[in-house]
Amino acid sequence: MIILGVILIVVGVIASIPVLYSIGIAVAVIGIILAVLGNTGKAVGGRAHWY
Numbered sequence: 834m835i836i837l838g839v840i841l842i843v844v845g846v847i848a849s850i851p852v853l854y855s856i857g858i859a860v861a862v863i864g865i866i867l868a869v870l871g872n873t874g875k876a877v878g879g880r881a882h883w884y
Contacts, residue, residue, distance in 0.1 A: 834864030 838861025863873030 834867065835861055836864075838862070838864055 838859075841853050841857030841860060843857075845851065845857055848869045
């Protein structure tokens with residue numbers, strides 16, 4: 834999700850589409866939150882591991 838967010842941010846900046854830029858930021862932040870929770874050992878959404 835972090836990589837997808839970064840790709841959306843880059844495409845939004847290059848194509849001057851602010852909606853893609855905003856969605857990219859949201860997706861990247863969610864990905865970072867899930868990565869941090871996964872690394873701390875907490876189960877996210879009832880699952881211990883996300884593959």
